[in-house]
Amino acid sequence: MALIPSLAMAAAPTDPAAPTSLPEAAAPERPAESAVPVAPAIPDKPTATGSGVxxxxFVLPIHGPIDKAMLFVFRRAFRxxxxxxxxxxxxxxxxPGGGLIQxxxxxxxxxxxRARSPVYAFVNPDAISAGAMISLSATAIYMSPTGLIGDAMPIMVGPGGVKDMDKDLKEKIRSYPRGWVxxxxxxxxxSEDLAESMVDxxxxxxIGETVICPVGELLTLTANEAIRVIAPNTKPLLATAIVKDLAELLAEVGLAGAEVVRFEEQSADRVARWITLIGPLxxxxxxxxxxxxIxxxxxxxxxxxxxxxxxxxxFGHNVAGLAGWEEVTLIMVGLVLIALEVFVIPGFGIAGIGGIACLVAGAFMTVVPNLPPVTPLKGIDGPAMAPYLDDAMISLAASVVLIAFLAWLMGKILPKTPMYSALVLDAGLSNDKGYVASDVGYYEAFLNREGVARTMLRPAGSAEFGDQRLDVVSDGDLVPKGSRVRVNHVEGSRVVVERIEDEPRES
Structure with missing residues (x-):
């Protein structure tokens, strides 16, 4: 049972919290009761009094491994x-434990x-590894009669399972969790020493002359051991009391009869897990x-x-507690800007670049969570953003690679499909197989001639050369009506003009 740091993060210099995950494992054997007498439960924190009517x-279950999928559900639960x-x-x-980042x-x-209401941990029955750390963040801990809590030593897990570590690496990955707990x-x-003995x-x-956890062992407490009071202490080792169920816990904290709202995982949560996995695609x-x-x-x-x-x-990222209206708005603004660039504004400029920037920013922000505002623990940094930013960069890079691959695939395969043939006419007319709509040489005679734009060229419009009016296109710039233009290129019946003076004039 242990915290599972990733091999890559263990060596990362950017975050002293080298370990990145707390492991899943089978629960350890329940330790035998010691000879130290068990005292009645004495709450180590004042409990509420009176009726809960x-x-x-709000009851929030954390059942099973603590991984990304669990975290997605937990975010929605706290909302x-x-x-x-x-x-x-x-x-x-x-x-049984899980990821340290999560x-x-x-x-x-x-x-x-806890700034708004007390949070009680109900160990029902096991809070091993990461579960023990979560319990230590609660206002008070209550345990079921068969409960177990502890065993939170960091280990390193890779594709092949648990990795061997030398002495220095072991110390490196234990250092942060030890200080954190x-x-x-x-x-x-x-007790700070109690918390540390779960990790190291x-x-x-x-306590006094009574050894609770000797060197070479990790502390794991049963329910009876967790409520034990050992002289000279007057408080239990860890848990406030043993309770058989939620109703008894609520009675202990003075909330008997309170309305109980249980958070339930929905089908949408399970669907969202899969959606986030295939998000880049x-x-x-x-x-x-x-x-x-477009x-x-x-x-x-x-x-x-x-x-x-x-x-x-x-939808999937919103349910997973990642995407909000800010990200959706960014994506929509990006699409609108690109549409403006394609349909309204000639060339490719600020609108197109801004649209692409909005799309990239929206996609990036979609996979970066909004962490709760909380004061860092004394001497310990808050949750590092680096792992989340790494995930966002990987997701964005995967999306770019997939877009390039799909575009290439469509260019290779789509033209050969019956659907494409039905939608696109690939037949063409040449001079020897069709009729010529106009005399190509007629338009070439206008090359280098000057005239006047009779409509706004954006970029298409019409211009007058002497007493002849032609359909023309500008060479990329908007040309106001009445501007002087010169024909600088002729391709078939396509006449391209350029503006030759700044001030428009009527002729």
């Missing part, structure tokens, strides 16, 4: 908890909530579809496919 309690304005939150824990964020959410314990009134087997934990298909639709007249299949894929993409 008319009050509301709902904030909207519910509960008088207390109960974290119902049954977890655990740090969950702890930050809990600490931010001590700070959590200090903030919430738990080199730490001996004893959905975004790439959406952008290809929208671009294809370049073709009307509104058809590519536009529908693009809109649906982008809609699914933002």
């Amino acid at each position: 008319g009050k509301r309690v 709902e908890a904030k909207q519910a304005s509960p008088d207390a939150i109960v974290i119902d824990l049954d977890t 655990t740090r964020e969950i702890v930050s959410w809990i600490r931010s909530q 001590r700070s959590l314990a200090q903030e919430n009134g738990y 087997p080199k730490k001996e934990f004893k 959905l975004f790439a298909i959406g952008m290809i579809g929208i671009y294809t639709e 370049r073709t007249p009307g509104f058809g299949v590519p536009g529908i496919i693009g809109a649906v894929c982008l809609g699914i993409y933002f």
Whole structure:
């Protein structure tokens, strides 16, 4: 049972919190009860008194491994908890551990909530590894009769499983979690030495002459051990009390009879997990579809496919607690700017560049979460943004690669499909196989001639050369009506002109 740091992050110089994950593993064997007598539960924090009638309690379960999928659900749960304005939150824990990055964020959410209401940890039955760290962030800890808590040593896991580490590397990946749990314990009134002995087997934990956890072992407490009071202390080792169920816990904290609101994982949460996994592909298909639709007249299949894929993409990231209206607005502004560049403004300039910038920024921000505002623990930095930014860069790079690949694939395969042949006319007329609409040489006679723009050229319009009026296009710039123009290029019946004076005049 341990915290699982990633091999890459363990060596990263940018974050002293080298470990990046806390492991999943089978629960350890429950330690035998020691000979130290068990005292009645004595709360180490004052509990609420009175009836809970008319009050509301929000119950948030953390069951199973703590990974990215769990974090997505947890973010939505805390959004709902904030909207519910509960008088207390109960974290119902049954977890073997999980990622350190995810655990740090969950702890930050809990600490931010504690500014509004107490948060109680209910170890029901196991809070191993990451679960123990989450418990240390709570206002008070309550345990089920068969509960276990502790065993949070960092280990390193790669594709082949647990990795061997030399002495220096072990110390490196243990250093941050060791300091972090001590700070959590200090903030919430738990024993700092007890917390450290859950993380570091080199730490001996004893009270007076009673050794609770000798050197070479990791501290894992049963429910009865967690509520033990050992002289000269007057408070339990860790837990406030043993409770058999939620109702008994609420009675302990003075909220008996309170309205209980249980957070339930929805089908949308499970769907969102898959959507975030294939997010780069959905975004790439959406952008290809929208671009294809912009370049073709009307509104058809590519536009529908693009809109649906982008809609699914933002739905999944919104449910996962990532994308908000800010990101959606950025993407929409980007699409509008690109449409303006294609349909209204000639050439490619500020609007096009701004549109692409908005799309890139929106896609990047979609995968970067909004972390809760919380005061950092004493001597410890808050959750680092570096891992989230790394994920965003990887997602964005994957989207760019997929867009390029899909564009290449469409150029190679699509022209050979029956659907493409039905939509696009590939037949052409040459001089020897069709009729000539006009005498090409007629237009070449206008090369280098000067005339007057009779309409605004944007870039297409008409110009008058003597007593002859021709359809012309400018060489890229907008040309006001009445401007002097010169023919600088003729290609078939296409006459290209350039403006030769700044001030327009009528002729």
